[in-house]
Amino acid sequence: MEVSYREEGVASAASSAAGRLVADGVPARLAAGDPTLWGEDAEAEAAVRLGWLTLPRSSRELLPVLGELAGRARAAGLTNVVLAGMGGSSLAAQVICDTADVPLTVLDTSDPGQVRRALAEGLESTVLVVSSKSGSTVETDCHLRIYERLFAEAGLAPAGRVVVVTDPGSPLERRAVAAGYDLVLAPHGVGGRYSALSAFGLVPAALAGADVERLLDDAEEVLPLLSLDSGNPGLDLGAALAGAALAGRDKLILEDQLSAITGLPDWIEQLVAESTGKQGRGILPVVAADPAGTDDELVVAIESDVGDVRVDGPLGAQFLVWEYAVAIAGTLLGIDPFDQPNVAESKENTAALLALPDLPTDAPAFADGPVEAYGPVTAKDLPGLFAELLDAVPDDGYLAITAYLDRLAAFDAPVPDGADFEQMTDAWMMADPATLRALLALRTERPVTFGWGPRFLHSTGQYHKGGPQNGVFLQITGAVTEDVAVPGRPYTLGRLQLAQALGDLGALETRGRPAVRLHLTDRAAGVARLLAAAQEA
Template structure:
């Protein structure tokens, strides 16, 4: 085993990965990677993208620039002490880190990174007099966040009056954004972020810290933990971020391009969800990428995956151990992901296929798409099974849901994976995750699970831009009670359906196998899906 220890953080890499990771770490030192990152030099990146990439590395110093953030948030919270139902509206990097911090602090932050009308309506049922809405978006133009913002502002206007609404809203955004202008016009409290820090690298800035801080989480401690490990990231020796990045890249180069993330301890319980976005969206492009798979101590690691334990490894089964306080974990993973992306030859700071799915969604909403993909292949009492037009005819021989599940498991290549993508209510439809678990028990392939549209800003990039080895099960459902989006010609149900269709289109255009199971009735449809998954041979 080789280790790097600094600032209260420890990264350990075990055999047989240790030797190749050590060699690659030494190569990074020879190439002056730590110095180049720390001093923001252009030389380590291709000339065509170097200037843009270097401008986007200010996340390295967020621990320093966020040193005074805790006092700002404390003052905001004190002024709104009676507003104890905090709802965070944000997608991807604008909300995932905040959720991790809140879970670690055992604070009841409600994160709405969804367009499911059932889930949103449940949040709207909260007492509006105690509601504090955090609008988090770098641009203010992300369709989910913008639509949810309209819904909640209108809700507060109707129940409290326009004059009283302003103190119930806190905005986190970039300076000069559309949302910044709205906050200034309406009198909302506003915390500005560094415009050069991408959302998934913003864990140690306002996007990751303000919402949990409003509930009383000790965000100063998160920042201090990151600050303690920051000096080591400029070092050649005892640089835990460099060793972690070398281990991830070395494994991927040798065909182990999946990482099984296992959290040990309450402080990092939700951390795999954030790492999933960071690693997959940063590395998954140009036909390359590292696929995170969220597991537990009981999850068997696929042959082409490395087991990563976050916290202490009590069983001694990990290939990589990252034992560090939460703030240090954030910074180490951001650094390691950048280093691994450098080795893989991809730009860690763009997300071209996320933007593609957004464009597809807008086209579907505008009625610009028709491809006949809505003809069901199988119809049961509550479920319709749809297949992409022109897709291989394997499912045409299927008559039962179990047979469709089995077909999905057989078509993935030996080095592939199966992604289950549920455009449902993350609170009310949780049992759909059992489908992924049952499939996982029946195969040696990695099986991932993601809630839509959350995953579109996360693994969705890797699904389309990464290695073409995945098979995809999309689960959609009818909405019994829609939520109108004020000022827009659609409700949340239509937006959610358009997002699912836009993502399906992007996958289909790349020849990725996609099966869509649509629940005409949610409860009965989930009963059918889970029963079929339990009866897999």
Template sequence: MTSRLKQLSEAGQAVWLDFVDRKFLGQGGLRKLIEEDGLTGVTSNPSIFEKAMGHGDAYDAGFTEFLGKADASVVDTYESQAIADIKAAAADLRPAYDRLRGKDGYVSLEVSPYLANNTDATIEEAQRLWAAVGEPNLMVKVPGTKAGMPAIRRLITDGININVTLLFSLEAYQALAEAYVGGLEARVQRGEPVDRVASVASFFVSRIDAQIDKAIDARVAAYDPESDALKAIRGKVAIANAKLAYDWYRGFIAGNRWQALAAKGAMPQRLLWASTGTKDSAYPDTLYIDTLIGPDTINTMPPKTMDAFRDHGSVHGMLTERLDEARHVLDEAKRLGLDLGGVTTGLVDEGVRLFADAADALLGAVAQKRTAFLGDRQNGMTATLPAGLNEAVEKRLEQARADVWARQLWAGDAKLWTGKDESKWLGWLAAARGQQVDPAALKALGEEAKRYSHAVLLGMGGSSLGPEVLANILGNAPGSPTLHVLDTTDPGQITTVATAIDPADTLFIVSSKSGSTMEPELLRAFFYDLAGKDGACFVAVTDPGSKLEATAKADGFAHVFPGDPAIGGRYSVLSAFGMVPAAAMGIDVHAFYEATAPMVFACGPDAPAAANPGIRLGAIIGEAALAGRDKLTILTSPKLAPFGAWLEQLLAESTGKEGKGIVPVDLEPIGAIEAYGADRLFVHFEMAGDAEDGLDTALTKLAEAGHPVVRITVAKPELIGQEFFRWEIATAVAGAVIGIDPFDQPDVEDAKIATRKLVDAYEASGALEPETAAAEDNDFAIFTADDSGFGSAQPAALLRMHFAGLAPGDYAGFLGYVERDETNAAAIAAMRVAVRDAKAVATVAGFGPRFLHSTGQAYKGGPASGVFLTITRDPDPDLAIPGRTASFGTVQIAQARGDMDVLAARGRRVLRVHLKKAGGRIEALRAAIVAAAQN
């Protein structure tokens, strides 16, 4: 017997399959349908591909082969397999296409549903897919939105076959017919053929009844007086709508305008009935097949519906019958206020959303496959969160998915944050792809640098912290110079570096975005003088047009490497500010970007929120902050310890403002469970083979005690670039969660202004403004802000009173304007542990003025929960600054005093301890704080 499906084709209706699957294609399933049922087409959409790729292992071999050649984005990974399936289906259908001379035999591939409301992007994507598949029997699917119509006209003009999807209303279909005919006419005017340009209009059916019937049922249940009339048209509106669309089509192709094109060989744009599976079990499962059979139409069916029709469908041409009844049904729908127009308009929007949802699910599944294949080529992350926080994170991720945060971020849409000027600060996205640097210039610098034994970077904040991580984690290549990073005005620290190098055998890198930051300028003056004022051994990294650029040119610097004004300092490590020092150390910058690329791809605009490691992390840290867990505690295996200093700045300066934000806690030794309050989020970084004894057990106990714990694994040092980028994305996303602009730093400038005021006064008078200690003994003097409320007392009493004010949720800060060396670091660490263990509060520490360009923003502008102890001393010996009256030691003291004044003005609790003895009585202070914390 002839298949019922084949009988449809004899009645003039083509049968298409709404399904694609690699196993089905590979086993000859499509060829069988072509041979036995007369099938002449295939449609696909994101939902179909999600079911095919996201479940099972049918595509694993394809993913493995594709990613084995080179890493790629999530979309490229998906398309590599989707296009392979489409080409295979096109090959199976090609005999039908040739036999029917292009009138049928097509397979459809959909443009991204994310582009449904963007005409230009739809055109570009359709052209790209057409070229990528390269088969004449491809149809590119374009949604019939308002933005889609001009795109369809352009694509038809270009000779691309188009399947127009998401049509629900006669009005939309009429607009589409105009676009199709207009495109063909444009080709005729250009003298181009129209006989092999095909298009179908996918008219969705069952979704209309699903919406209309829902409204009918609600009114009937409410005893609407029109209940009988409502029930009489239940399940009939969609079919009536389709019949009148087909009736209009028949009249249109009979008209002179179409006949003129037909004479040139143009093929009519056939109506294709889509969404033909019934949604209501009360209806026959072949309802939308049986009732819509007619010449020059197509019915695309999912396999289940196809099986049902093959078994018991009715082959009878009903499409042109009972048109008066169809008009009556639509008239009744209008009279009864069922708002078919509103329903069809809403269904277009809903259809775009549903396809976008399906695309998200598809790309999420592909992202997981990609991550699994890459293994340790992409840094891993797991999170153990308490139930409440986990629920909030998942809810936020769903919002981020629905509101397309990933695409907003990469598109530079400031509405993701505060809607101000955030879009002007996203150059770091391109920088992560290596697009900001000149590879040839960096390679040449690397060769030139081999003439030197040492390189000294002079910078502050983002200009220094990123390069310092690279120097400490990656180190210099054999034959390339050792990098020293100076971001201080501390005379002892400057002297330590100056005595470790031979100026004649050193490359100096002066790094400053603005070119006017005080510390790099003072350091430049010092080392330029030390190097005999020979600019040939200096290079500059600075934004175009800066003061530093002018100075570098005037002093004959060997090179000036331009930054990007669209990149803030703390986001600049993957730009010239990080890569120039990297190249000088002999790091292969190209290989570094390649090693970083997997995370850039993973965090791309095509990776849905839940599968996007940057967005997921940003949701975690942002929601944790909103829940009061705003002390992000950084724990690392030994080799990754340097990373925390860079991360501190990124988090604190980006989020700590408007009384909100995240306070990063770095280098605080691990403690007992009872030492931690409910304000902590723990993030652990571990390099393979570098585990710290007992830390894993401690983290497990913290998680069991209800603390959120995030674990990040890094397979090898070269992958540290992935963490730079993951955390840049995460910080930007956390800013969106918290509700702030993550790219400004409104409170950093205040300390600079206070410092300049004190330094200018010193330059004018030869002395800093006098101050009186509130208390002192043989070891140190203590200074308070005027409104501290402490009054005069013994130093021990003042310290005890100061730390006694710590309450749950507060944190203690130790700000040392002393040399950053092992002795001072160890002493401050001991102070932190004493206070933390005694008060169960988080502790932070920084060396000044370094932290002023880093965590200082959060201390002043973030949560008002900090209790600070500033530590200063008289430098001995001091160090002169060429051309200046003030010495480095004087500038450092001025910075400490200015910083304290600003902290106090912001209502922060702050004391300053001045160590009396040359070299500092740091141990005496440690002992005093340990005693004070315990009382």
């Protein structure tokens, strides 16, 4: 595992930051699990959140259990592995499986269309991993309820087809025991975004066929280096992140195009944003974007020379080193890297909205074809609105696009007969809401981020509300034509999804964050209109 600096300014800032950390004995203290590193206010939280430091060794106790679970699933013909989990309960597993090229369906959404896709994938061969640290995550609870009913209606016993991963003492543990589900308990002293090498990352990956023992081997190999004052990749990376941020380079551009690891920036995004975005400060991770060359950017490349910092190493080591680096950066940034004080607000807003007879609806500011605009805007059409939003981004700020839609719907786009892969990719891109990020990024030097709702609420949502007051927000929602009922709950997935969107919008507006919602009355036509408008002068 190696971290190298490729730009003189970064090297100088990192050297200064590392000197301060070493002078305070931080590397050895963190490796030893010292909870006092982040100050008196954070000590109680840190004291019960440092278990990730020993996971490369302690998680080996799971290997026999994982082998047994995977063997039984294969023997029963359960080859379709579905993971119901949000944020830290799903992102690492997805990276592990994508990198290992083993199939895993991840349900980290409340979108009815995306859930219906998963439900259509061979129920008889499905094993469902239900993953929630708190045991009360609303999306995950919905997924479990839906699958339980479908299993029962198909005459399939859920016991033997459901594997629960949760913390000891959670409501989900009690539910699993009562239902006779396979249960794997995760260590209590590990926060969700630091849980990649715990049962949350390992159980679904092992069931899908990934080599999780190799993952732990690679992490354990780097573990002894993390107590050193030199030759410590975690110190080198953490010093670079904190040193650059303190020098004003707090926009973290993540580059991984040449890496053999698939999707690592999505996991890093949650780790960095949720750990540092609080008290009006933080580091903003930007995924799938080209550098703009501005003074506040830090480009970190995974296994590539295109960047200010290069990080090389296998996936297990990457997980551990990034966790260590973010924790160590927190000591210099003056934040508690283990709490998420603003995440609960959107959840509470959602619950309050769901308790109403009907969700509140205002008149749109304007309609542009199949797109309605809501919010304090003066523009009369989408091209004007996009220009208005980009003009509102401060010199040190960013535009965040969040889409509460089916992120697989673009693959339904028609492609010409006989189309080659490039032509198919072009067709999919022009039906993908995420393409809006790239189109708007062409029109500004400021970072443009993109997040799928409600997944980002368990990730960058903390930074949006707790980070610097320099974000401008564009939210996209869509009409639901085929909804999914949630057994035992007085709402559907479609109602939950819209309530989550409105709840987060309210949290942003309460903080004075500029925010606009675009609602697609026809999803496919609406996405096409968004992308066309973004290209209009």
